[in-house]
Amino acid sequence: MTMVALLMLFGDRLKYLGLVAGLAFATLLITQQGSILIGMASQTGAWIRDSGQADLWIMDEQVDFSEDAKPLPDTALYRVRGVEGVQWAVPIYKNWLKGQLPDGRKMTVIVVGLDDATLVGAPPGMVEGKLEDLRTEKALFIEARDADTKLRLTRGAFAAAPRALRVGDRLSINDQELRVAGTMRLSRSFFWDPVIYTTYTRALSIAPPERRLMNFVLVKVRPGIDPIRVQADIKRATGLEALTGDEFEARTAKYILEKTGILINFGLAVGLGFVIGLLVAAQTLYAFTLDNLRHFAALKAMGAGNATLVGMMSVQVVVVALLGLGIGLGATALMGRLIVATDLAFKMTWHVPVAGAAALLVICLISGALSMLKVLRLEPAIVFKG
Amino acid sequence: MTALSTPPSSPPTRQYNGLAVACRGVTKSFEAGGTKVTALRGVDLDIKLGELMMLVGPSGCGKTTLISVIAGILDRDAGECRVFGEDFSAMSGRDKTRFRGRTVGFVFQAFNLLPALTAAQNVAVPLLINGEGRSSAVKKAKEMLDRVGLADRASSLPRQLSGGQQQRVAIARALVHSPRMIVCDEPTSALDHETGHVVLRLLKEVGLDESKALVIVTHDSRIFEFADRIAKMDDGRIVEFIDKPGQASPSAPAHH
Numbered sequence: 001m002t003m004v005a006l007l008m009l010f011g012d013r014l015k016y017l018g019l020v021a022g023l024a025f026a027t028l029l030i031t032q033q034g035s036i037l038i039g040m041a042s043q044t045g046a047w048i049r050d051s052g053q054a055d056l057w058i059m060d061e062q063v064d065f066s067e068d069a070k071p072l073p074d075t076a077l078y079r080v081r082g083v084e085g086v087q088w089a090v091p092i093y094k095n096w097l098k099g100q101l102p103d104g105r106k107m108t109v110i111v112v113g114l115d116d117a118t119l120v121g122a123p124p125g126m127v128e129g130k131l132e133d134l135r136t137e138k139a140l141f142i143e144a145r146d147a148d149t150k151l152r153l154t155r156g157a158f159a160a161a162p163r164a165l166r167v168g169d170r171l172s173i174n175d176q177e178l179r180v181a182g183t184m185r186l187s188r189s190f191f192w193d194p195v196i197y198t199t200y201t202r203a204l205s206i207a208p209p210e211r212r213l214m215n216f217v218l219v220k221v222r223p224g225i226d227p228i229r230v231q232a233d234i235k236r237a238t239g240l241e242a243l244t245g246d247e248f249e250a251r252t253a254k255y256i257l258e259k260t261g262i263l264i265n266f267g268l269a270v271g272l273g274f275v276i277g278l279l280v281a282a283q284t285l286y287a288f289t290l291d292n293l294r295h296f297a298a299l300k301a302m303g304a305g306n307a308t309l310v311g312m313m314s315v316q317v318v319v320v321a322l323l324g325l326g327i328g329l330g331a332t333a334l335m336g337r338l339i340v341a342t343d344l345a346f347k348m349t350w351h352v353p354v355a356g357a358a359a360l361l362v363i364c365l366i367s368g369a370l371s372m373l374k375v376l377r378l379e380p381a382i383v384f385k386g
Numbered sequence: 387m388t389a390l391s392t393p394p395s396s397p398p399t400r401q402y403n404g405l406a407v408a409c410r411g412v413t414k415s416f417e418a419g420g421t422k423v424t425a426l427r428g429v430d431l432d433i434k435l436g437e438l439m440m441l442v443g444p445s446g447c448g449k450t451t452l453i454s455v456i457a458g459i460l461d462r463d464a465g466e467c468r469v470f471g472e473d474f475s476a477m478s479g480r481d482k483t484r485f486r487g488r489t490v491g492f493v494f495q496a497f498n499l500l501p502a503l504t505a506a507q508n509v510a511v512p513l514l515i516n517g518e519g520r521s522s523a524v525k526k527a528k529e530m531l532d533r534v535g536l537a538d539r540a541s542s543l544p545r546q547l548s549g550g551q552q553q554r555v556a557i558a559r560a561l562v563h564s565p566r567m568i569v570c571d572e573p574t575s576a577l578d579h580e581t582g583h584v585v586l587r588l589l590k591e592v593g594l595d596e597s598k599a600l601v602i603v604t605h606d607s608r609i610f611e612f613a614d615r616i617a618k619m620d621d622g623r624i625v626e627f628i629d630k631p632g633q634a635s636p637s638a639p640a641h642h
Contacts, residue, residue: 004511007507299515300459303486303515304487306479379460381450384453384459384495
């Protein structure tokens, strides 16, 4: 009877395509929004991942996310170095400072100051120049994509012929003139201000004068030592927060998603997709069932039991669900490929198709149940009514 | 009587004495808009093996309700009704469905062919319901289509067939699983006189033998001549039986 079920389904082309389209749209909405949400959440931890040489991040316990610049006392660095199991510990400066481009445009930039000696925390990929160039006089690195977008020179002398900021150009940060010595590849970040890398000492020299300027300490645990033990020891010895990279990423993502309302907004969009899918599927499936009620009654009269009819309808629902899911996921993946070339966040992890499939399963169970109930309660005697 | 304890192919003959259907005092009522409507009022009816019985009467007289009870797709409220010695009301829902699927063939007024299935696929449906494999079912369906003269239309969809052809496909479907009783609801109402006669001849030739019974509900006086007996119904009762109506007028005095 599987053949009969499928032929009945495909025979009503309008409803069949309507069902598939509705479920595909619901899948698209749920998985696309979910992928963008995951992408955004992932982007919140971009800088942490790019600085991935360390095992632990040490920070003020009140730090909520990676851009939350709460300064540490200089002594914190030495106290951390004094904890058993620490192979090395280096300072990191990170803060928002005022910058001005060669074309006169003013902007806020995120300045990251890396330990002069080790340059630990540097991003993994250089596009132009070498990492060691950061130690040259007044050197800074810019992000390669930012050079032609956020840092593009468009005003004044460059109005007639705008161009990307490039190696050799000078820009001022906090009225201190620095020189672009290289460009680097960073992961796409959630935060919109351009990121500038320089040395820790240079960063402190251009930063506004404050008593405490160090924001983070990066720690490498000695090989063979349990990082969790060292983490606990550092917390106990310093009273500071000590997080692994993953923990810091999770804390950052959680804070950003909750505080900005992104979670609620995307949750609403996903919920909307679910509701739309449910309404379209339930309505279309029910209409299909009503259109075929006489045929179901005839099948019942001819000896098809409830189990057979439920089996037939289940086959129909599974087929449209699989098609809708496949088309929806394919459309989301295609959209992702198009989005990836832009700055928009999109990350389709395995969770996305699983969540999409789970949502579709619930949609189909509810829609299918409504229609199956109608058929199960059907009196076969209606076939004898005119 | 016990539920389905012996296969229908070997029913206890002493229990139904050559009768395909034996109804005694069958009563059935419905709720309609808060009012109780009695469709059957103590109907007594015997249908013999090898007999073509027609149920006739005005609209609302209970013909359709009676064949629904006989075919096991409607439960009676009171009385007794045995089909080949089996009592539907003593069976579980599942047994009833299975018994009906193997024992009864249906020809519906509006043909009720599945529009997306070809003629052969439609005819194969009762076999598929009874668990037969697809290729075997379709093969038998084509053989049955050949018997009803539609071998060349096996791959046609219902919309590509005339009314008479569709009804012949429906008849083939009703017969393909070799049921012991065929139940027809107005099989000729949508057909012209000549096609109606062709259909009835086909039903009798292919669907009726001494081990089977054929029950037809009809308004169509043009086909009365085909009946072995006619039961005239009115207001939920059988008011008259007419033997061999083809040899007498339908208004002749009744006896059964």
